[in-house]
Amino acid sequence: MPELPEVETVKRGLEEFIINESIKEVYLSKFSLRFPWPKDFVSKIVGKKIISIRRRAKYIIIGLSDNYSIIAHLGMSGCYKVLKKGEVQDYKILKHDHLIIDLENFKIVYNDPRRFGYIDLTNQDPEIHKFLSSLGPEPLSNHFNADNLAETLLNKNKPIKNTLLDQNIVSGLGNIYVCEALFRSKINPKKNCSKFVTSKGKPRKNLILLVKKINEVIKEAIEVGGSTLRDFSNINGKMGYFQSSFNVYNRENEKCLLGSCDGAVKRIIQSGRSTFFCSKCQK
């Protein structure tokens, strides 16, 4: 499911309700998510107060009292619901509900059919947690810029598509937004990283454009997510996606949407993942 904009949308949806709420009770399904539940998870979080929520890459970090933090990833199919007073009592646990947190005034339900999501608990600085410590810079942050990226790409010998999916290089991008950003930049996904950097390790023009387009597509998607975020009772990543407005993603054999191009969108496999692009205008 979710890439950076969708996770940001989920975070904003939760934020509205959970801050300053205390955790009263916790239900875990008999299944674990991708990893076993943290040791003594329930007893450690019951009674704690939620004091903050933020996003880093595709992770949501919920700060609790006593310096605890929940670090949560939605995997491919994770979704949160917030039930308000009045909805709480009638709620029947659904298939694939794996975590339910009862707060004073709300109930948070985490549903994840594929169970690729994962959740950990730490009482240290979340930034040094193994999930977060090696993440690359956030798009839309100052650390994500063409100069820094050029240094990273220097001497890399693989296609730009695969590289942008690497969370340690830039964090938060997934298959959809990488495809879309490359389309907007008119860059062929197979282009080798070395072609984006001068021999002195400086960014070429195509890299400067790519950084700009990544930021642009992520920013637009967050705005779309924000604008569709009305029904907070079902905060899932899908509602945050561009939905039908992808230029290339999932449009195999359809016409290229660049006005001046009469090409068609191709699907190829790179590192086992589908890549969608127009070979005519992405060079």
Add this chain to the structure above:
DNA sequence: ATCCCCACCTGGCCGC
């Protein structure tokens, strides 16, 4: 180190 491939799961869709 670097890169690729697989596993982890269920559900939806397509063709027969």
Add this chain to the structure above:
DNA sequence: TGCGGCCAGGTGGGGA
């Protein structure tokens, strides 16, 4: 309508 095969937006870990 049923069933098998294939596909899916993610990532940690293992092997080359």
